[in-house]
């Protein structure tokens with residue numbers, strides 16, 4: 001059966017080892033595309049109706065408020081079923097210690113019973129934070145395999161690491 005990558009990723013201003021840079025493609029998207037290339041997986045990008053600010057500090061504030069109120073931001077397209085897939089890669093940046101709230105909006109719509117989930121995160125030092133615990137709830141009924149954690153600044157050097165991880 002085929003494989004799917006569900007991911008969220010934000011372009012714009014971001015921190016790389018303490019330095020602000022503007023990027024056209026988000027870090028998590030780089031990893032998602034490696035998996036597409038290595039495994040022939042389909043890609044589904046979770047995108048919010050209201051874009052997050054490109055300005056890093058503004059985005060930090062918006063995301064913090066969303067997390068505080070457990071918001072479920074509206075997304076442009078909702079994936080309704082993963083029945084065609086047995087393995088689902090779930091990728092996201094660590095936002096305030098867990099997945100961006102928009103991933104909750106999407107993942108809560110899906111039935112993960114019997115699926116294999118392979119999570120991956122990009123981050124600036126916190127790894128998965130509490131995301132695996134949150135994924136256990138969001139993907140109830142799935143087997144969650146060991147995740148892959150990559151610092152945002154390293155994504156363009158991470159293809160070999162991704163290739164090893166997708167093989168397991």
Ligand SMILES: Cc1cc2nc3c(=O)[nH]c(=O)nc-3n(C[C@H](O)[C@H](O)[C@H](O)COP(=O)(O)O)c2cc1C
Pocket residue numbers: 008009010011014015025026027028029056059060061063064092093094095096097098122123124125126127151152153
């Ligand atoms: C709103 C926001 C919150 C973040 N919170 C954390 C955090 O709690 N821990 C961490 O290590 N990195 C944090 N980061 C850094 C991102 O996880 C990191 O830059 C990631 O690679 C961004 O991925 P993307 O380009 O795919 O969106 C945060 C970034 C943003 C924009």
